[in-house]
Amino acid sequence: MIEIRNLTKVFDLAPARARRALDSAGDRESAVRAAGGVLAVDDVSFSVGRGELFAVMGLSGSGKSTVVRMINRLVEPTAGTVSYEGADVGSMARQELRELRNRRISMVFQHFALFPHRTVRENAAYGLKARGVPKRERLERADKALDQVGLAHRGDSYPDEFSGGMKQRVGLARALTTDPDVLIMDEPFSALDPLTRRAMQEQLLELQQDLGKTIIFVTHDLNEAMRIGDRIMVMKDGRPIQLATGPEIISQPATDYVRDFVSDVDRTRGLTASTVMQDPWVTATLDERPADVLARLEKRPGACAYVTDAEGRIAGITTAEILARAVDEHKPDLGTCVHDDYAAVSGDTPVVEFCHLTGGHAAPLAVVDGAKHLVGVLPRSRVMNAIASVPEEVGERG
Incomplete structure (x- = not known):
């Protein structure tokens, strides 16, 4: 204009x-x-x-x-x-x-x-x-x-x-x-x-x-x-x-x-989820085998993975423990390994509005777009470092 x-x-x-x-x-x-x-x-x-x-x-x-x-x-x-x-x-x-x-x-x-x-x-x-x-x-x-x-x-x-x-x-x-x-x-x-x-x-x-x-x-x-x-x-x-x-x-x-x-x-009001988030270490889709996801998860620092549907929306999370049990029981369906111990916020949410949600679930806080697609995660340590203006360390868990 x-x-x-x-x-x-x-x-x-x-x-x-x-x-x-x-x-x-x-x-x-x-x-x-x-x-x-x-x-x-x-x-x-x-x-x-x-x-x-x-x-x-x-x-x-x-x-x-x-x-x-x-x-x-x-x-x-x-x-x-x-x-x-x-x-x-x-x-x-x-x-x-x-x-x-x-x-x-x-x-x-x-x-x-x-x-x-x-x-x-x-x-x-x-x-x-x-x-x-x-x-x-x-x-x-x-x-x-x-x-x-x-x-x-x-x-x-x-x-x-x-x-x-x-x-x-x-x-x-x-x-x-x-x-x-x-x-x-x-x-x-x-x-x-x-x-x-x-x-x-x-x-x-x-x-x-x-x-x-x-x-x-x-x-x-x-x-x-x-x-x-x-x-x-x-x-x-x-x-x-x-x-x-x-x-x-x-x-x-x-x-x-x-x-x-x-x-x-006040960084808690100025910073938003999209500026603080990081990529998740491991994600999986519902059509994958539990053994394949477990093998990938064991090579990364994170203890859990977000599972998405065919459209990229969050279906839930899974953990190494759950995946290992599914492999022992010869379950081929990843859908049986998913639960909902997570929370999600939109990318434009200020830190002050989601800080209390970090660390309260098995998985890091998820960041989703308007269509509910997973776009990133917010580990508690990353959020705290952003508020304190502390540079991120290599190898932080996501």
């Missing part, structure tokens, strides 16, 4: 002079600084899919807010392109740009910027008033948006009657009232206390599930980015240094800078 290519912003220099500094040989930042400018964003490229909640994370001065404000040209890029549904935002005429800002992309800022002399309903409806929408329609739409953020019965109140969290809900309702395709949220919850901030995060996730908006969310808090972002772009000194899902960033940090950040993250 949104394509960003080589986006660059230089402050304190005229555009032509800034571009000459950028085109000079050698270090771009040094060249811009020598010319008297500040290179705030340097050659940033990424894309945002329709319906994606895309998080941009970085500390103050990382360039994250400048990047997102160039998407609708609240900040004019020095170089690079922004494409919105195939249209070049940089070449839009004033009227097209106004249409983009008024109807397609709405922004929610850290500071609520509510009109104190207007009711909450009037604040929520203000964007439609600026469009010239008739009063009755805009107030009806404002009421609908207020209901979506849990303020259905407070439309006649005034902002000074509200807490910070409730004011931010009004700001979100104001953005939703215009029914934009894209929401850009620039550190919207950073001024809130921790409990209210978490409540607003939950509210946003619920709204996203119901409405499926495309959201670009800016934050300096990696825990927040991990909690809400489908993907996260981590920025430093005006450049992206990693773009990945939260679990991928935790399990595979691209640089020492990212590694330092994730050291403070």
Whole structure:
């Protein structure tokens, strides 16, 4: 939906002079600084899919807010392109740009910027008033948006009657009232206390599930980015240094800078089953002979094996002891050797939700896909090492 290519912003220099500094040989930042400018964003490229909640994370001065404000040209890029549904935002005429800002992309800022002399309903409806929408329609739409953020019965109140969290809900309702395709949220919850901030995060996730908006969310808090972002772009000194899902960033940090950040993250909530799992040492299918499975199992560290049906779904588990008894009794059917002393979770399940299940069964916790196919296992030691960020040892049992 949104394509960003080589986006660059230089402050304190005229555009032509800034571009000459950028085109000079050698270090771009040094060249811009020598010319008297500040290179705030340097050659940033990424894309945002329709319906994606895309998080941009970085500390103050990382360039994250400048990047997102160039998407609708609240900040004019020095170089690079922004494409919105195939249209070049940089070449839009004033009227097209106004249409983009008024109807397609709405922004929610850290500071609520509510009109104190207007009711909450009037604040929520203000964007439609600026469009010239008739009063009755805009107030009806404002009421609908207020209901979506849990303020259905407070439309006649005034902002000074509200807490910070409730004011931010009004700001979100104001953005939703215009029914934009894209929401850009620039550190919207950073001024809130921790409990209210978490409540607003939950509210946003619920709204996203119901409405499926495309959201670009800016934050300096990696825990927040991990909690809400489908993907996260981590920025430093005006450049992206990693773009990945939260679990991928935790399990595979691209640089020492990212590694330092994730050291403070709650890994039980950031890591998922699919990022922690390993391949099972031994699997078998129902059409195999017990003697063949036993011979394979005795050569591997694991004491049991998952047995799958012809479609790859788990039929149960078997153990060396059970298989040996079946061989002694000349049982040719592996189906008689299967029992259900196991548990399974989906690949997107956070560690915090399955940690208590590891080690409670004869077999390691299974990971299954949407069709219930076995895709991996989660030995307790592997899960504990992942939480503690301890490298895996060769020969761990699966």
